[in-house]
Amino acid sequence: xxxxxxxxxxxxxxxxxxxxxxxxxxxxxxxxxxxxxxxxxxxxxxxxxxxxxxxxxxxxxxxxxxxxxxxxxxxxxxxxxxxxxxxxxxxxxxxxxxxxxxxxxxxxxxxxxxxxxxxxxxxxxxxxxxxxxxxxxxxxxxxxxxxxxxxxxxxxxxxxxxxxxxxxxxxxxxxxxxxxxxxxxxxxxxxxxxxxxxxxxxxxxxxxxxxxxxxxxxxxxxxxxxxxxxxxxxxxxxxxxxxxxxxxxxxxxxxxxxxxxxxxxxxxxxxxxxxxxxxxxxxxxxxxxxxxxxxxxxxxxxxxxxxxxxxxxxxxxxxxxxxxxxxxxxxxxxxxxxxxxxxxxxxxxxxxxxxxxxxxxxxxxxxxxxxxxxxxxxxxxxxxxxxxxxxxxxxxxxxxxxxxxxxxxxxxxxxxxxxxxxxxxxxxxxxxxxxxxxxxxxxxxxxxxxxxxxxxxxxxxxxxxxxxxxxxxxxxxxxxxxxxxxxxxxxxxxxxxxxxxxxxxxxxxxxxxxxxxxxxxxxxxxxxxxxxxxxxxxxxxxxxxxxxxxxxxxxxxxxxxxxxxxxxxxxxxxxxxxxxxxxxxxxxxxxxxxxxxxxxxxxxxxxxxxxxxxxxxxxxxxxxxxxxxxxxxxxxxxxxxxxxxxxxxxxxxxxxxxxxxxxxxxxxxxxxxxxxxxxxxxxxxxxxxxxxxxxxxxxxxxxxxxxxxxxxxxxxxxxxxxxxxxx
Numbered sequence: 001x002x003x004x005x006x007x008x009x010x011x012x013x014x015x016x017x018x019x020x021x022x023x024x025x026x027x028x029x030x031x032x033x034x035x036x037x038x039x040x041x042x043x044x045x046x047x048x049x050x051x052x053x054x055x056x057x058x059x060x061x062x063x064x065x066x067x068x069x070x071x072x073x074x075x076x077x078x079x080x081x082x083x084x085x086x087x088x089x090x091x092x093x094x095x096x097x098x099x100x101x102x103x104x105x106x107x108x109x110x111x112x113x114x115x116x117x118x119x120x121x122x123x124x125x126x127x128x129x130x131x132x133x134x135x136x137x138x139x140x141x142x143x144x145x146x147x148x149x150x151x152x153x154x155x156x157x158x159x160x161x162x163x164x165x166x167x168x169x170x171x172x173x174x175x176x177x178x179x180x181x182x183x184x185x186x187x188x189x190x191x192x193x194x195x196x197x198x199x200x201x202x203x204x205x206x207x208x209x210x211x212x213x214x215x216x217x218x219x220x221x222x223x224x225x226x227x228x229x230x231x232x233x234x235x236x237x238x239x240x241x242x243x244x245x246x247x248x249x250x251x252x253x254x255x256x257x258x259x260x261x262x263x264x265x266x267x268x269x270x271x272x273x274x275x276x277x278x279x280x281x282x283x284x285x286x287x288x289x290x291x292x293x294x295x296x297x298x299x300x301x302x303x304x305x306x307x308x309x310x311x312x313x314x315x316x317x318x319x320x321x322x323x324x325x326x327x328x329x330x331x332x333x334x335x336x337x338x339x340x341x342x343x344x345x346x347x348x349x350x351x352x353x354x355x356x357x358x359x360x361x362x363x364x365x366x367x368x369x370x371x372x373x374x375x376x377x378x379x380x381x382x383x384x385x386x387x388x389x390x391x392x393x394x395x396x397x398x399x400x401x402x403x404x405x406x407x408x409x410x411x412x413x414x415x416x417x418x419x420x421x422x423x424x425x426x427x428x429x430x431x432x433x434x435x436x437x438x439x440x441x442x443x444x445x446x447x448x449x450x451x452x453x454x455x456x457x458x459x460x461x462x463x464x465x466x467x468x469x470x471x472x473x474x475x476x477x478x479x480x481x482x483x484x485x486x487x488x489x490x491x492x493x494x495x496x497x498x499x500x501x502x503x504x505x506x507x508x509x510x511x512x513x514x515x516x517x518x519x520x521x522x523x524x525x526x527x528x529x530x531x532x533x534x535x536x537x538x539x540x541x542x543x544x545x546x547x548x549x550x551x552x553x554x555x556x557x558x559x560x561x562x563x564x565x566x567x568x569x570x571x572x573x574x575x576x577x578x579x580x581x582x583x584x585x586x587x588x589x590x591x592x593x594x595x596x597x598x599x600x601x602x603x604x605x606x607x608x609x610x611x612x613x614x615x616x617x618x619x620x621x622x623x624x625x626x627x628x629x630x631x632x633x634x635x636x637x638x639x640x641x642x643x644x645x646x647x648x649x650x651x652x653x654x655x656x657x658x659x660x661x662x663x664x665x666x667x668x669x670x671x672x673x674x675x676x677x678x679x680x681x682x683x684x685x686x687x688x689x690x691x692x693x694x695x696x697x698x699x700x701x702x703x704x705x706x707x708x709x710x711x712x713x714x715x716x717x718x719x720x721x722x723x724x725x726x727x
Contacts, residue, residue: 038061038062038063038107039061039062039063040055040059040060040061040062040073041058041059041060042055042056042057042058042059042060042073043056043057043058043059044056044057051077051078052074052075052076052077053074053075053077054072054073054074054075055072055073055074055075056071056072056073057071057072058071059071059072059073061073061109063108063109064108065092065093066090066091066092066093066109067090067091068084068088068089068090068091068109069088069089069090070084070085070086070087070088070089070103071085071086071087072084072085073085075107080106080107081104081105081106081107081112082103082104082105082106082107082109082112083103083104084102084103084104084105085102086100086101086102086103087099087100087101088100088101088102088103088114088117090103090109090114092109092171095121095122095123095200095201095202096119096120096121096171097119097120097121097123098114098117098118098119098120098132098134098140099117099118099120100114100115100116100117100118100132101115101116101117102114102115102116103115103117105134108137109134110134110136110137111134111135111136111137112133112134113131113132113133113134114131114132114133114134115130115131115132116130117129117131117132117142119132119140119142119169121169121200121201121202121712122200122201122202122712124149124201124680124711124712125147125148125149125200125201125712125713126147126148126149126152127142127145127146127147127167127169127176128145128146128147128152129142129143129144129145129146129167130143130144131143131144137171138170138171138172139168139169139170139171140168140169140171141166141167141168141169142166142167142168142169143165143166144165145163145164145165145166145167145178146161146162146163147161147162147163147164147167147176147178147712148160148161148162148681148712149201149680149681149710149711149712150679150680150681150682151680151681156186156187157184157186157187158186158681159185159186159679159681159682160183160184160185160186160681160682160710161183161184161187162178162181162182162183162184162196163181163182163184164178164179164180164181164182164196165179165180166178166179166180167179169200174199174200174202174203174206175197175198175199175200175203175206176197176198176199176200176713177195177196177197178193178195178196178197178198179194179195180192180194181193181194181195181196198713199713200713201712201713205229205231205237206229206231207228207229207230207231208228208229209226209227209228209229210226210227210228210229210239211227211707211708211709211710212224212225212226212227212707212708213225213705213706213707214705214706214707215243215245215316215703215704215705215706216703216704216705217245217314217701217702217703217704218700218701218702219247219274219276219314219699219701220245220246220247220249220274220276220314221245221246221247221249222245222246223243223244223245223246223249224243224244225241225242225243225253226241226242227239227240227241227253228240228241235258235259235260236256236257236258236259237256237257238254238255238256238257239253239254239255239256240252240253240254241253241254241255243270243272245274247274247275248273248274248275249272249273249274249275250272250273250274251270251271251272251273251274251315252270252271253268253269253270254267254268254269254270255267255268255269260291262291262292262293263289263290263291263292263299264289264290264291265287265288265289266287266288266289267285267286267287268284268285268286268287269283269284269285269286270283270284270315270317271283272311272315274314276310276314276699277308277310280307280308281307282307282308282311283305283306283307283311284305284306284307284311284312284315284317285303285304285305285306286302286303286304286305286318287301287302287303287304288300288301288302288303289301289302293329295331296331296333297329297330297331297338298329298330298331299327299328299329300326300327300328300329300330301326301327301328302324302325302326303325303326304320304323304324304325305323306323306348308348309321309348309349309350310699313691313701314701316703316705321347321348321349322345322346322347322348322349323345323346323347323348324343324344324345325343325344325346326341326342326343326344327341327342328340328341328342329341335368335369335370336366336367336368336369337365337366337367337368338365338366338367339363339364339365340363340364340365341361341362341363342360342361342362343360343361343362343363344359344360344361345357345358345359345360345361346359353392354391355390355391355392355408355409356390356392356408356409357390358388358389358390358502359389359390359391360388360389361386361387361388361389362385362386362387362388363384363385363386364384364385364386365382365383365384366382366383366384367380367381367382368380368381368382372421372423375421375423376423377421377422377423377424377435378421378422378423379419379420379421379422380418380419380420380421381417381418381419382416382417382418382420383415383416383417383418384414384415384416384417384418384523385413385414385415385416386412386413386414386415386416386503386523387411387412387413387414388411388412388502389411390408390409390410390411390448391409392408392409392448393409393448409448409449410446410447410448410449410452410500411446411447411448412444412445412446412447412500412502413444413445413446414442414443414444414445414523414524415442415443416440416441416442416443416523417440417441418438418439418440418441419438419439419440420436420437420438420439421436421437421438422434422435422436423435423436429469430469430470430471431467431468431469432467432468432469432470433465433466433467433468434464434465434466434467434468435463435464435465435466436463436464436466436517437461437462437463437464437517438461438462438517438518439459439460439461440459440460440461440523440526441457441458441459442457442458442459442460442499442523443455443456443457443458444456444457444458444499446500449500451500452498452499452500456498456499458499460492460493460495460526460528461492461493461517462490462491462492462493462517462518462527463490463491463492463517464488464489464490464491464517465488465489466486466487466488466489466515467486467487467488468484468485468486469484469485470482470483470484471483471484477543478543479540479541479542479543480539480540480541481538481539481540482537482538482539482541483536483537483538484536484537484538485535485536486515486533486534486535486536486537487532487533487534487535488515488532488533488534489530489532490517490530490531490532490533491530492517492518492526492527492528492529492530493528494528494529494559494561495526495528499524500524501524501525502522502524503521503522503523503524504520504521504522504523504524504525505631505632506521506632507519507520507521507564507565507568507570508521508568509568509569509570509575509576509578509596509605510578510580510594511535511551511553511578511580511594514533514535514551514553514555514578515533515535519570525563527563528561528563529557529558529559529561529563530557530558531555531556531557531558532555532556533553533555534553534554534555534556535551535552535553535554536551536552536553537549537550537551537552538550538551544586545585545586546583546584546585546586547582547583547584548581548582548583548584549581549582549583550579550580550581550582551578551579551580551581552577552578552579552580553577553578554574554575554576554577554578555570555574555575556573556574556575557572557573557574557575558573559573560572560573565629565631565632566604566627566629566631567604567605567626567627567628567629567631567632567634568629569596569598569604569605574599576596576597576598576604577596577597577598578594578595578596579593579594579595579597580592580593580594580595581593587614588611588612588613588614589610589611589612590609590610590611590612591608591609591610591611592607592608592609592610593607593608593609594606594607594608595607603625603627604627605625605626605627606623606624606625607622607623607624607625608622608623608624609621609622610622615648616647616648617645617646617647617648618645618646619643619644619645619646620643620644620645621641621642621643621644622641622642622643623639623640623641623642624638624639624640625637625638625639626638626639636664637664638664639662639663639664640660640661640662640663640669641660641661641663642658642659642660642661643658643659644656644657644658645657645658651679651721652677652678652679652721653675653676653677654675654676654678655673655674655675655676656673656674656675656676657672657673657674658670658671658672659671659672667692668690668692669691669692670689670690670691670692671689671690671692672687672688672689672690673687673688673689674686674687674688678721679721680711680721681710681711681712682708682709682710682711683708683709683711684706684707684708684709685705685706685707685708686705686706687703687704687705687706688702688703688704688705689702689703690702690703691703
């Protein structure tokens with residue numbers, strides 16, 4: 001049949017309206033219903049001798065957000081009923097579609113019976129039945145029903161399906177109730193449920209059982225997690241997850257979430273009894289909160305507790321060996337930053353004693369940027385206070401080691417005020433010149449350490465002159481080249497450090513701070529003496545889509561003041577050579593390399609990172625080398641190789657693998673394999689991992705995990721690619 005033009009359809013709509021008006025004119029009609037009239041479009045519309053309205057050929061009815069398409073509709077005015085001949089498609093809102101061969105419905109489409117019908121929810125879950133009954137515009141009842149979100153093929157059973165004697169869909173509560181339900185996999189019955197309730201695909205949250213997870217570890221044996229999600233109102237919920245394993249493991253995991261008008265709160269915790277530590281109750285608690293405060297401030301809170309160091313590894317929780325609980329308030333505006341925080345630390349690292357660590361830390365920072373005034377350029381002011389507290393007051397080793405240890409109980413409070421300024425000039429021949437400087441005043445209060453007792457003060461800073469000369473060239477084919485030599489002269493007082501260094505022990509030397517007046521990351525130490533910072537960078541940009549960036553630099557000092565460690569690369573009158581390169585190719589390859597090499601071509605530090613991304617694969621790898629340095633608490637060299645990769649075998653199968661290998665110790669630290677199957681109706685995730693490292697606190701473990709998610713129930717799982725039916 002030829003498709004009618006828009007002009008023909010409008011004409012038919014007009015004729016349909018006239019026909020309906022003629023029909024309604026046969027009897028008195030409440031004028032309040034005039035605005036509730038349906039719109040009808042069809043190839044032909046007529047009224048027979050009995051007063052019935054008959055519409056045939058490409059029939060469409062639009063009424064109160066519902067759309068009905070059919071081959072033929074007969075409207076009985078006396079019974080206010082519609083007799084519909086299919087194929088029938090009834091769209092009720094954005095998430096409900098009914099497909100049937102025949103139907104008897106009320107005129108408002110909310111009640112009636114459809115035969116040989118299917119109910120499609122959210123274009124994911126299909127429920128097929130011999131008969132579907134619509135009740136009151138809220139309920140849909142299906143008899144002898146088959147439910148599945150899998151693609152239905154005539155040649156084979158779906159991957160999974162639920163067969164039920166009766167199904168009731170509550171459109172208002174968005175719940176699906178199954179009566180005498182049988183869950184089947186590939187046509188084989190697996191589980192029988194006398195009664196079963198599940199959310200429809202449009203519902204984001206409701207109380208009920210979530211998908212179980214199977215986990216097997218060498219320490220706990222095989223176990224199953226069966227989460228139960230409990231809604232506590234529109235803004236709160238609680239997830240309770242019992243976890244039972246074959247090696248007498250008994251665990252209850254809890255997750256509480258609440259949304260407020262100004263923020264969110266999340267609490268995660270678990271309590272366990274197992275044979276790994278017989279007789280002890282093991283536990284974990286983690287809480288996070290984020291809130292918006294008046295005047296643009298933000299509040300962030302984090303708290304964590306754990307019973308023992310191995311608990312996080314044994315139960316696959318986020319691993320950390322120094323537990324930090326934080327309360328922080330901050331505000332960042334265009335030219336101003338304000339932040340205050342209170343941190344509590346507890347170490348579970350082997351060999352560390354909490355009484356000798358700064359377990360309580362408080363910081364307050366105010367940073368403001370403004371114009372340099374008569375000097376020009378840009379200036380800044382930063383005021384900062386800091387304090388940390390150790391519970392120990394004993395100057396000897398609490399573990400009874402021979403000999404005194406310094407600063408085991410040192411407490412420090414500091415207030416600092418820093419001013420900085422920078423101005424740039426453009427010189428002839430494209431040269432760029434800059435002058436910059438900074439000055440900082442510190443006052444300390446130090447307790448429980450006779451070496452630094454009292455209230456010492458310090459005034460320090462530095463000035464620098466910097467000269468850059470970028471050379472740019474456009475080559476054949478639009479290739480761009482940029483070479484930029486940079487020289488920076490820095491002067492700072494020699495001074496003598498008479499203050500404890502708590503926050504600047506580890507110094508990173510890289511292209512980011514090559515031209516910095518002070519390379520120390522904290523405030524306790526400051527870089528002193530005169531020096532020249534030299535650097536050369538080269539960048540190549542190719543229109544084909546790849547770029548190459550390289551940098552080479554070194555620091556020359558007027559004299560060696562013994563400020564830096566050997567492994568930092570900054571010690572001596574001449575620093576190590578800093579070399580860095582970054583390559584990005586259009587095929588999705590990214591390579592970054594950074595090294596520190598001394599004059600004897602001995603490697604001090606090295607970092608290599610590789611990222612490769614394609615349509616079917618992804619790979620990331622890294623190599624890190626750090627030379628030994630007792631000052632940085634690293635008695636031996638560290639060399640580690642790590643990689644993570646995934647490969648999409650086809651549209652539904654994806655494999656992944658990852659590993660970390662300690663080259664110096666010649667052993668693997670971790671290794672893992674995984675495979676995922678995902679299509680339009682199911683997601684299966686299988687993983688196997690092994691942790692090889694061991695200590696007195698953490699044992700080597702093997703972990704096996706299996707999770708299965710059925711698409712179509714609730715809105716939490718997105719559908720994957722659809723399969724094709726084989727013939």
